[in-house]
Amino acid sequence: MTGLNQFIFTFLNVKVMMDWAPKIAAGFAVTVELALLVVVAGLASGLALALLRLSGSRILVWPIVFLVDALRAIPPLLIIILLFFGLPSAGIELSGFMATFLALSAVLAAFAEEIFWASIRAVPTGQNEAARALGLGFLPIMFLVILPQAMRMAIPPLANRTIAITKGTAFASVVGLSEILGASQSAVAFSANPSPLILGAAAYVLLFAPVVAFARWLERRFARA
Amino acid sequence: MSDFLDAFFDFDILRQARTLLLDGLLTTLLLSAIALPLGLSTGLALALLSRISPLAARLTGLFVDFFRSVPPLVLLILLFAGLPFAGLNLGPWTSVAICFLLNAGVYYCEVFRAGLDAVPTGQSDAARALGLRPTYIMALVLLPQAVRKVLPDLVSNSLEVVKLTSIAYVVAIPELLYRARQAQSTTYNATPIVAAVVIYFVLLWPVVRWLSHLENARLQQRQ
Numbered sequence: 001m002t003g004l005n006q007f008i009f010t011f012l013n014v015k016v017m018m019d020w021a022p023k024i025a026a027g028f029a030v031t032v033e034l035a036l037l038v039v040v041a042g043l044a045s046g047l048a049l050a051l052l053r054l055s056g057s058r059i060l061v062w063p064i065v066f067l068v069d070a071l072r073a074i075p076p077l078l079i080i081i082l083l084f085f086g087l088p089s090a091g092i093e094l095s096g097f098m099a100t101f102l103a104l105s106a107v108l109a110a111f112a113e114e115i116f117w118a119s120i121r122a123v124p125t126g127q128n129e130a131a132r133a134l135g136l137g138f139l140p141i142m143f144l145v146i147l148p149q150a151m152r153m154a155i156p157p158l159a160n161r162t163i164a165i166t167k168g169t170a171f172a173s174v175v176g177l178s179e180i181l182g183a184s185q186s187a188v189a190f191s192a193n194p195s196p197l198i199l200g201a202a203a204y205v206l207l208f209a210p211v212v213a214f215a216r217w218l219e220r221r222f223a224r225a
Numbered sequence: 226m227s228d229f230l231d232a233f234f235d236f237d238i239l240r241q242a243r244t245l246l247l248d249g250l251l252t253t254l255l256l257s258a259i260a261l262p263l264g265l266s267t268g269l270a271l272a273l274l275s276r277i278s279p280l281a282a283r284l285t286g287l288f289v290d291f292f293r294s295v296p297p298l299v300l301l302i303l304l305f306a307g308l309p310f311a312g313l314n315l316g317p318w319t320s321v322a323i324c325f326l327l328n329a330g331v332y333y334c335e336v337f338r339a340g341l342d343a344v345p346t347g348q349s350d351a352a353r354a355l356g357l358r359p360t361y362i363m364a365l366v367l368l369p370q371a372v373r374k375v376l377p378d379l380v381s382n383s384l385e386v387v388k389l390t391s392i393a394y395v396v397a398i399p400e401l402l403y404r405a406r407q408a409q410s411t412t413y414n415a416t417p418i419v420a421a422v423v424i425y426f427v428l429l430w431p432v433v434r435w436l437s438h439l440e441n442a443r444l445q446q447r448q
Contacts, residue, residue, distance in 0.1 A: 010310050069437075073429035074422055075388040078402050082422060085406065086415035089232035114437070122444045153444075163293070164385070170296040174395060181299055185306070194307040201299055208294035216290070 013195040020187035020196045027183030028203050034101060034179060035166040035207075041105040042165070043158075046112025051142065053117055064113070071110035077171045079103040084175040096175035100168075108165045112158060119154035120146055156222050159215040167208065180204060231414075238416040242408035246420055249404030250428075256390040256400055260325035264386055267326050268333020273363070275338060289331040297328040298392050305396045317396040329386045336378045340371030377439040384432050388425070401425070 053064045071079075084099040094102070123146050131141040173182035184200030275285035292300070305320040315323070344367050352362040372379065394402040401421050408417035 007311065011307070069430060069433050070426055072384075072433045072436075073388075074425045075391040075402070077391045077394065078405075078418075078421060078425060081402060081406065082415075082418050085409065086233070086418045089415040090229060114440075118440060118444050167296040170298040171392075173298070181296070181302065185302065188306065194310040197303055197307045201295055201303055204296055204299055205291065205294045208296075209290060212290050212293045 011194055011198055013193050016187075016191045016193045016195045017199050020184075020191065021199065023178075023183045023187055024180060024196060024199055024203060027178055027180040027200070028207070030097075030177065031169050031179040031203075031207065034097060034104075034169045034172065034177075037101055038104045038108060038166055038169070039162055041101070042108025043112050043162070045105065045109040047116050049109060049113040050116035050120065053113065054120060068110040068113050071107050072114070076103055076107050076165070076168050077174065079107065080171050080175060096172050096177035099175055100172040100177065104165055104168050104171075107168075108162060111161045111165070115154050115158050115161065116150070119150040122153055123149045152222050156215070156219040159218050163208065163211055163215055167204075170204075180207075233415050233419050235414055235416045238408075238412050238414045239420055241412060242405075242417040242420065245404040245408045246401065246417060246424065249399060249401035249421070250424055252398065252400040252404075253387075253390055256321065256393055256398070257387045259322055260329060260386050260390055261383055263322060263326045264329025264333050264382075267330030268335075269337050271330060271334035272337035272341060275334070276341065285334065289334055292327050292331040295328075297324060297389060298395065300324050300328055301392055301396060317393065317398045320396060321390075321393045321398060324392075325386065325389075329382070329389075332382050332385075333379075336375050336382055337371065339378070340375035341367060343374045344370045377436060377443055380432065380436050380439060384429060384436065387429065 049064050049068070052060050080099050080103040083094055083103055084096060087094060087099075127145055127149065128141060131145040136145070169179060170181045172179050173185060176182070178186070180200050180203050184196045187196035188194055271285050271289065275282045301320060301324040304315055304323055305317060308315055308320075348366055348370065349362055352366040357366070390400060391402045393400050394406070397403065399407075401424060405417045405421035409415060
């Protein structure tokens with residue numbers, strides 16, 4: 001066999017890929033589900049934390065800042081390991097899916113809180129004062145006046161951060177979840193051929209390349225504003 | 226309550242695990258000392274490359290977007306467990322180094338590129354009018370201003386790189402996370418993992434504070 005054929009047989013083996021495609025497709029669905037849950041839970045709790053912090057009460061601000069700092073300083077993989085291998089010592093057994101979901105959404109919430117908070121504070125105070133003079137309450141002011149303006153500043157960094165953190169769903173393979181990477185790795189082990197891993201990597205590119213392109217577009221669009 | 230303390234904050238266990246954890250911390254620092262310069266220099270090289278011509282900009286853009294779409298852990302596994310099938314056995318350290326060269330490199334490239342774009346063109350025009358050669362214009366005039374503009378992003382990226390060295394655990398490099406797991410499985414106690422969390426926090430918290438400060442200062446400047 002020539003070198004190129006040998007290479008194709010090893011890394012782009014169609015038969016092996018076809019054999020394992022269904023397993024990897026199932027992993028793809030798991031990755032997408034996990035990623036969507038992380039994005040929704042992370043962004044929503046990030047916004048909630050930012051609003052709580054803005055309320056300004058010291059009893060709230062201090063713990064929130066500490067929690068956010070801690071989650072920004074500790075590697076997500078370590079948090080997943082702590083939840084998955086550490087919590088059983090306290091009698092709490094989490095699945096690999098649950099441990100990854102909790103860890104990644106907490107990390108995303110921390111980063112999102114910081115971005116939301118900074119963007120909201122960057123909206124000129126006159127906006128808040130004018131809305132108050134019109135007799136609007138806290139929530140209408142926040143959701144109708146301040147947040148729409150803050151979002152223009154928040155969206156580009158938020159999009160980049162969200163992508164970076166959802167790529168961490170691959171960490172779930174370390175705690176035994178059969179998402180894309182986990183499924184590809186077991187396929188490699190069973191077939192003694194690395195083609196499934198190439199297929200897995202391609203699946204990630206298929207999933208994230210459009211999101212990366214979209215984030216770039218957002219960045220350009222909001223940079224002009 | 227005391228059961229809980231014994232399971233997560235046992236000082237006897239901590240004493241037993243101390244040597245392992247310190248050894249792991251040193252390895253984490255060594256990994257960071259390898260990953261950061263590799264990522265920074267690749268990123269800078271890519272950013273400079275992208276300024277040569279519109280075509281070069283397009284190609285580096287594709288390269289950057291491709292490696293931004295692949296999770297770093299997937300890249301690492303591909304290098305470490307995939308390439309040996311082609312007879313290329315890189316071993317864990319080289320695999321991690323290449324992984325960071327590519328992954329951290331493309332993120333740094335984005336930062337450098339944004340920084341260089343933010344320097345007004347008058348700066349390079351003026352430097353050229355003074356008779357400076359292109360290399361000097363870049364190194365002495367443009368880059369220092371670019372770096373100042375994107376300092377928060379450089380710090381933020383570097384923080385992420387240091388945290389990300391924990392993926393070396395997966396290819397059995399005995400860094401902090403690996404040693405913590407090892408100590409946990411020999412002592413049947415979660416204290417070493419909690420200790421690793423605390424070590425990371427103590428190590429990186431000052432950076433997080435500094436970063437917050439830099440980011441807020443920049444936001445205020447923008448108004």
